[in-house]
Amino acid sequence: MTGLRERKKARTHAAISEAAIALFLEHGFDQVSVAQVAEAAEVSKRTVFAYFPAKEDLVVHRFADHEDEPARLVRTRPPGAHPLDVLRDHFLRGLRERDPVTGLNDLPQILAFTRMVNQTPALRTRAVSFQEGSGRMLAQALQDTPQLPSLTARLAATHIVSTHWLLSMDNFRALDGGRSADERYPQAVDDAEHAFTLLAEGLARLL
Numbered sequence: 114m115t116g117l118r119e120r121k122k123a124r125t126h127a128a129i130s131e132a133a134i135a136l137f138l139e140h141g142f143d144q145v146s147v148a149q150v151a152e153a154a155e156v157s158k159r160t161v162f163a164y165f166p167a168k169e170d171l172v173v174h175r176f177a178d179h180e181d182e183p184a185r186l187v188r189t190r191p192p193g194a195h196p197l198d199v200l201r202d203h204f205l206r207g208l209r210e211r212d213p214v215t216g217l218n219d220l221p222q223i224l225a226f227t228r229m230v231n232q233t234p235a236l237r238t239r240a241v242s243f244q245e246g247s248g249r250m251l252a253q254a255l256q257d258t259p260q261l262p263s264l265t266a267r268l269a270a271t272h273i274v275s276t277h278w279l280l281s282m283d284n285f286r287a288l289d290g291g292r293s294a295d296e297r298y299p300q301a302v303d304d305a306e307h308a309f310t311l312l313a314e315g316l317a318r319l320l
Contacts, residue, residue: 126164129154133171138225142233172230173239179214180243183274184250196255197316200273201309208301211294216284217301219294227285248274269316276308
């Protein structure tokens with residue numbers, strides 16, 4: 114019975130999210146009310162808020178699962194593996210697989226979604242909050258390294274998360290400007306390698 118209940122909740126969550134994103138992309142985030150989302154999803158407004166406490170959550174949950182990703186990668190890295198190597202390899206793999214979080218995905222709906230987040234002040238604010246949260250989690254993971262001072266961990270995490278964000282946005286802007294993911298891929302790899310090399314030169318002796 115519990116399994117059935119959880120599956121029903123998951124379906125409701127997905128239905129609300131899909132209805133909201135479709136409306137937001139068609140009309141604009143600020144032009145759509147929560148009541149309209151509820152009507153499109155065929156649920157009550159109260160139900161929408163039960164699953165998504167704020168209107169922005171209808172959008173940001175799509176990438177919120179990635180917030181603790183850098184921290185998880187660092188904590189679960191193989192013995193002896195350097196944190197930067199693990200994070201670099203993961204980003205490069207994301208580029209190969211066209212993971213939207215790398216900015217290198219040219220599906221029209223992905224580009225439209227990212228464009229909406231960048232152009233909507235409330236969503237950009239939440240995206241910055243997401244970035245800050247990711248940095249805090251990564252700093253905590255880095256502090257598991259023996260004798261690593263808190264300030265060093267926080268500075269390193271800030272540099273790493275900001276670099277990831279900059280690379281992703283550069284890729285998105287290239288695709289949004291008309292380039293395909295395949296055309297952008299070689300430059301995206303070169304940029305990532307260059308960025309992580311710079312990070313390593315500044316941070317490798319500290320982590």
